[in-house]
Amino acid sequence: MMKKATTKKDVMYTVDLTKIDGDGAFPCPKCGAIISPDDESEEVYTILETKVKGDKLAELILMCKKCGSKIRLVGFLQQPKV
Numbered sequence: 001m002m003k004k005a006t007t008k009k010d011v012m013y014t015v016d017l018t019k020i021d022g023d024g025a026f027p028c029p030k031c032g033a034i035i036s037p038d039d040e041s042e043e044v045y046t047i048l049e050t051k052v053k054g055d056k057l058a059e060l061i062l063m064c065k066k067c068g069s070k071i072r073l074v075g076f077l078q079q080p081k082v
């Protein structure tokens, strides 16, 4: 995955859950730490922001605790939560 280099310190990665196989876990785009939306221990990541459309989760902004990257998770609406 190639991203344009930027001089801004706040780089935001976007991860589309509909493009992820399995249980929705994905490696951090920067450092490779495995981030699982179902992991609520907040050991690997912390949730910064939750965006809801109607009563459904639309977007989640996470921060990887390993490298500090901000990651925008999209695609919840196509993937019903169990």
Ligand SMILES: [Zn+2]
Pocket (backbone or CB within 6 Å): 028, 029, 030, 031, 032, 033, 064, 065, 066, 067, 068, 069
């Ligand atoms: Zn990371």
